[in-house]
Amino acid sequence: MSADLYGQAIKDLAAAETARLDSPDASATLDNPLCGDKVTLDVRLADDGRVAETGGAVKGCLLCKAAAAVLAERAPGLGADDAAALAADVAAMLKQGAEPPFPALAAFVPVRGHKSRHGCVLLPFKVLAKALGR
Amino acid sequence: MTSAIREAFPVLGRAGFHYLDSAAMAQTPGRVVEVVAAHDLAARANVHRGLHEMARLADDAYDAAREAVAGFLGAGADEVVFTGGCTLALNIAARALAGRLGPGDTVAVSRLEHHSSCLPWLALAAERGFELRWLAVTADGRLDPAGLSVIDRRCKVVAVTHASNVTGAVTDIPLVAGVAHAAGAVLVVDGAQMAPHGKVDPRALGADFYAFSGHKTYGPTGVGVLWGRREVLAELPPALFGGGMVGEVSDTGFTWAEPPRRFEAGTPPVAQAVGLAAALDWMAGLDWPAVRARLALLTRRMLDGLTALPGVGIVGPGEMEARLPVVSFTVAGCHPHDLSHLLAGRGVAVRGGHHCAQPLMRVLGLDEGCVRASLAAYSDAADVEALLDGVAAAIAVLR
């Protein structure tokens, strides 16, 4: 059933407001041309080159917005390699049934059975990796 | 009457299945599938190239398919070009006309166009140096007659859709043809959405080219039609090159075959053309005034039922005049993708997104696209009620 995708946890996450950063250190945008989702992520880096803060704009469905909100929580402290690994782990969670890489992602486990929606969840994670040069 | 129509479509017998995505691809009668299979089992050979019995049977079947399309369009068979689809048909028209276009010229394209009808011209504009001008639409998604004033003596081609795949609005083609021809421009009409709703007569409408696809017209995938006015086709060069479109080939050049073959390079979609003819034959057996009247009632019900739901906005005309049974809508606070997925979970097949019409989405301010429900001759009241119930339920889930 597709209604089970839209639990309260996902809806609450998707309701989070995001805003672009002023003069970010890095930015990237990716879109999903088939469904029209588009995620832009701005990143401010700490002195050690890891993420200090993110901002951005999400034009997308509820799943994409919720995923972006989870990512914004998780991103501080991540380096480029971490971001690429995280995107791969989220893909593995959706496509291969791997465990969620961290607890907040458990809300997305029901998306596994809906292949056409995997891209919606993955998009923000791919954008962070891209912003960090991956 | 609907039940007799529905019986022709084996897939519609599936319980709880409500197919409201016919504008993307119509379902096909079982008879069409059988005709395609029978052709491949008994008359499979390449056309125009062999003298053996199978080749003769294939030639006869292919020629008969062309005659059938000609009959559907009230045209001559020499005006009917088979292509791989509507997109290819529109690209062939653009390519064939390309040599006439250069700096100082303009091509006018409506904002209602599907990407298949505007991108060939956008791409050519960059290549040939002409200016592309967009024809305006009204707030309710119709071609704006006032916007036709951009068509002047510099305009060489006007490209418009006969009916919008998003708003369902039917364009006044004779009006556009009058303006285009007064300026000396050629009129290319995208009939992909109109052809599934009964016979069309592109010559009487004033078109110079008219394209449609098999798969939206109850026929097979992989086939489309480019109708070209005989006088116009005769003067144009081929757009694609290969076997079949040629006369004599020397080391330095070649002569062109006569239309329509001039525009059919390579092995054409033979079995698919035969299937399209079977689909048009099935369509010819319907009482179209009755079908249209029934679909108009269902469309009215969809418009009224959707508008009564919280936050729903219709993308397209609210009135029934000059509109197809194609209804697009948005729901405030609900993304089209989420809505479509929830509807799919209830067996209701619709489409959400930009519908390959980004220039239109932009001007209508539909950043996130919209949901589209589209009917065909087999659609019934149960389909529409399932949609309305499904949208109400989806809103309750998403809000």
Ligand SMILES: Cc1ncc(COP(=O)(O)O)c(C=O)c1O
């Ligand atoms: C208005 C319109 N034009 C063109 C096309 C493209 O047709 P085809 O799929 O046959 O290439 C479509 C189909 O999506 C359409 O709706």
